[in-house]
Amino acid sequence: MLGRVNHIAIAVPDLTAATASYRDTLGAKVSQAQALPEHGVTVVFVELENTKVELLEPLGDASPIAAFLEKNPSGGMHHICYEVADILAARDQLSASGARVLGSGDPKIGAHGKPVLFLHPKDFFGTLIELEQV
């Protein structure tokens, strides 16, 4: 089921500072910041050779990463996104095995404009997993 690691998402309290750190201290290629109000985050892409890191800062009053940053004020790794070929088939297989899909269970259009689902971290040893159909 799992294809490529599409990205590793890192929640940060200060996107400007984090971007400077990855660009200047770690010498990585970083994108411009993109506000995604419908997803409640502003994102910067850190382009690595084989995948990317997404630095996420909360945007708006109902950001999905606000609670995480309350618990982890310095920031931290938030989720891993894996690519899947068929997200409905993946969902049905996961549900049949007892794994919990967050929300309604229907894929939503994610930050890259593609269908995504999130899996309950309690079913995967504390790791929040995003699946994205590519």
Added chain:
Amino acid sequence: MLGRVNHIAIAVPDLTAATASYRDTLGAKVSQAQALPEHGVTVVFVELENTKVELLEPLGDASPIAAFLEKNPSGGMHHICYEVADILAARDQLSASGARVLGSGDPKIGAHGKPVLFLHPKDFFGTLIELEQV
């Protein structure tokens, strides 16, 4: 400085159960478990198309992931490992920029038999970063 994402490390309290979950529920290719007593962990490699996830379970009395699992009993994402071409040059550049290298500052031989360093998570927004010379 940063090359490929070599791996994403996930600490788990029960490696057998976590391996079954990634293999059977998520349909990923997983390795046999390898005990690495000199590193205080037992590891299973989850092979993705472009990188790998390493599932880590504590081994022995002085495991470097024991404290993390005390704080996160269900498990969770522990660190990201990036490849670098020259670990001494990377260290010197990082130190000059004020980033803290953990331990003595001298690279150690990591779990893959290559020189590694860890960077202080407080300097990188809560993310523990490993650098591995490839």
